[in-house]
Amino acid sequence: MIPRPHYIKKIMPYMDAPFVKILTGIRRCGKSTIMKMLMEEIKQLGKAEDQLVYYSFDSLEHEDLRSAKTLFSHLKKQLCKNKKTYLFLDEIQEVESWEKVVNSLMSDCDVDIYVTGSNSRMMSSEISTYLTGRYVAFRIFPLSFxxxxxxxxxxxxxxxxxxxxxxxxxxxxxxxxxxxxxxxxxxxxxxxxxxxxxxxxxxxxxxxxxxxxxxxxxxxxxxxxxxxxxxxxxxxxxxxxxxxxxxxxxxxxxxxxxxxxxxxxxxxxxxxxxxxxxxxxxxxxxxxxxxxxxxxxxxxxxxxxxxxxxxxxxxxxxxxxxxxxxxxxxxxxxxxxxxxxxxxxxxxxxxxxxxxxxxxxxxxxxxxxxxxxxxxxxxxxxxxxxxxxxxxxxxxxxxxxxx
CATH class of the missing domain: 1.10.10.10 (Winged helix-like DNA-binding domain superfamily/Winged helix DNA-binding domain)
Structure with missing residues (x-):
């Protein structure tokens, strides 16, 4: 992976803060790669492998997790006991009512959540309803010069x-x-x-x-x-x-x-x-x-x-x-x-x-x-x-x- 430090420097200060980190932008602008770079940064800070949980909802592998209740139940089973879990949810807009899932996890569990999405529904009224004051958004662009x-x-x-x-x-x-x-x-x-x-x-x-x-x-x-x-x-x-x-x-x-x-x-x-x-x-x-x-x-x-x-x-x-x-x-x-x-x-x-x-x-x-x-x-x-x-x-x- 070729580093894109501009975004890492902007996002990492919010690690462990009580906010969902939302990365948005056009398809293939590099959101998923930046998410993986964030995972590497967090590992470098001494977090264990089992503390980092990644899902890509663009993949057929996770198609059966695209309902809110199913995803919430599944993710709760993946969380670490007695230590924080870092959740990375890629192309989350494919999950119906995903903001309810994220809000519940933030309220009930010891988690730090990062999500990406390719549609500005990511910033819609639903998010304002369920995540008011609980998210920070980062717009990802294609490569700068x-x-x-x-x-x-x-x-x-x-x-x-x-x-x-x-x-x-x-x-x-x-x-x-x-x-x-x-x-x-x-x-x-x-x-x-x-x-x-x-x-x-x-x-x-x-x-x-x-x-x-x-x-x-x-x-x-x-x-x-x-x-x-x-x-x-x-x-x-x-x-x-x-x-x-x-x-x-x-x-x-x-x-x-x-x-x-x-x-x-x-x-x-x-x-x-x-x-x-x-x-x-x-x-x-x-x-x-x-x-x-x-x-x-x-x-x-x-x-x-x-x-x-x-x-x-x-x-x-x-x-x-x-x-x-x-x-x-x-x-x-x-x-x-x-x-x-x-x-x-x-x-x-x-x-x-x-x-x-x-x-x-x-x-x-x-x-x-x-x-x-x-x-x-x-x-x-x-x-x-x-x-x-x-x-x-x-x-x-x-x-x-x-x-």
């Missing part, structure tokens, strides 16, 4: 990070793609399988969707419009132009289901002058750039939007609350806030003219506060600051510890 470089070092010679960024953009960050040297076609075959299993298991099957072609058209519209603001109404209008009638509410429900499966991330807008969140014209970003290319194919025209997608995901990894900024008629790519701190970020593929330079920097200069401001770009430039605005290569920003 830094993690991607660590994985690639195992089978390839790493070039300059600026050059590696293009490969990371095209191949994405699903760990399975970077376990060995795959061709682009082989990598997209892996990603397409992840996409299909997520769509059909976490959305179509779970929600009993019959009009699968309708869902797939909405997926393709969202994938093709990363970085563009749009609404359910604009999707509905587009589909009607293709003689596919669909109402706004249905579009909204499909988008919500794609969010629930962590395929899409919704990013709303924030009015900087009015200091309020806006509920119209959101943007949607993908869980991983490779999803777009595996489903729609590669297009050079998509590079700018997908670079923006990379930066958005990195801000989320670092626990920022991220919004699109609205300043009059202008747009700031990202306002990212965390623990009272804030940064403003503009992302551009290149600055090839004075007009582009004025647009990218001018919007940030119009913001009258002293929070850090960045212009991130993927072309060659002479570095330095521009009237207090820091200019960075996107690769350097993704690897930086300074924000």
């Amino acid at each position: 830094s993690e991607y470089l660590s994985f690639r070092k195992g089978y390839a010679q790493i070039s300059d990070p600026h050059e590696e960024l293009a490969s990371y953009l095209r191949l994405g960050g699903f760990p399975a793609v970077h376990l060995q040297a795959y061709t682009t076609e082989e990598a997209y075959t892996i990603v397409k399988d992840i996409y299909n299993s997520t769509i059909f298991t976490d959305i179509v099957k779970r929600s009993q969707i019959r009009k699968i072609d309708q869902l797939e058209r909405i997926v393709k519209f969202a994938f093709d419009n990363v970085g563009n603001t749009f609404s359910a109404a604009s999707v509905s209008k587009y589909l009607k132009s293709e003689r596919r009638s669909i109402d706004n509410e249905t579009v909204y429900n499909y988008l919500k289901k794609l969010e629930s499966a962590y395929i899409l991330h919704r990013c709303d807008r924030y009015d900087i002058q009015g200091k309020e969140r806006l509920k119209t014209q959101e943007k949607f970003y993908l869980a991983d750039s490779s999803l777009r290319y595996s489903v729609l194919g590669y297009s050079p025209d998509s590079t700018a939007a997908m670079l923006e997608n990379l930066v958005y995901l990195e801000l989320l990894r670092r626990d920022y609350q991220v919004h699109i900024g609205k300043l009059g008629n202008a747009e700031i790519d990202f306002i990212a806030a965390k623990q009272g701190n804030k940064i403003y970020v503009q992302v551009t593929q290149e600055i090839g003219s004075a007009k582009t330079e004025e647009r990218e920097y001018g919007r940030l200069l119009d913001i009258r506060d002293n929070y850090p401001k960045y212009v991130l770009r993927a072309d060659s430039f002479a570095g330095g600051n521009y009237e207090g605005i820091q200019t960075m290569h996107i690769a350097d920003f993704l690897l930086s510890d300074s924000f």
Whole structure:
């Protein structure tokens, strides 16, 4: 297993605390592996082998344990006597009413519980009802750029990070793609399988969707419009132009289901002058750039939007609350806030003219506060600051510890 210390460092401080540790994220982003890394960490602290109990509910081996009463009775028999048991329950959303099982174990037994799940039902009202104040959640993402470089070092010679960024953009960050040297076609075959299993298991099957072609058209519209603001109404209008009638509410429900499966991330807008969140014209970003290319194919025209997608995901990894900024008629790519701190970020593929330079920097200069401001770009430039605005290569920003 290739270490992912970022998550281990975040989760381990909660060991033995009276909280269920919930790891969520899109399928195949590495949750199960991180869970096994946690098990190894706990063993290193001197816990005995019989204190660690692991179940994967994705496996047919445990299909007969997918009812709450059966699972609760079974797990109670596995617990150690006179010492704490560490329970690791992988893909727990496959168990109906699993939150009742976990709540009962937390109340009645000496346990420390870790669970993973690939659907945001993991964070639904049922959890709020049964586990209020008794859980901490950790969002797991596909590999960051830094993690991607660590994985690639195992089978390839790493070039300059600026050059590696293009490969990371095209191949994405699903760990399975970077376990060995795959061709682009082989990598997209892996990603397409992840996409299909997520769509059909976490959305179509779970929600009993019959009009699968309708869902797939909405997926393709969202994938093709990363970085563009749009609404359910604009999707509905587009589909009607293709003689596919669909109402706004249905579009909204499909988008919500794609969010629930962590395929899409919704990013709303924030009015900087009015200091309020806006509920119209959101943007949607993908869980991983490779999803777009595996489903729609590669297009050079998509590079700018997908670079923006990379930066958005990195801000989320670092626990920022991220919004699109609205300043009059202008747009700031990202306002990212965390623990009272804030940064403003503009992302551009290149600055090839004075007009582009004025647009990218001018919007940030119009913001009258002293929070850090960045212009991130993927072309060659002479570095330095521009009237207090820091200019960075996107690769350097993704690897930086300074924000």
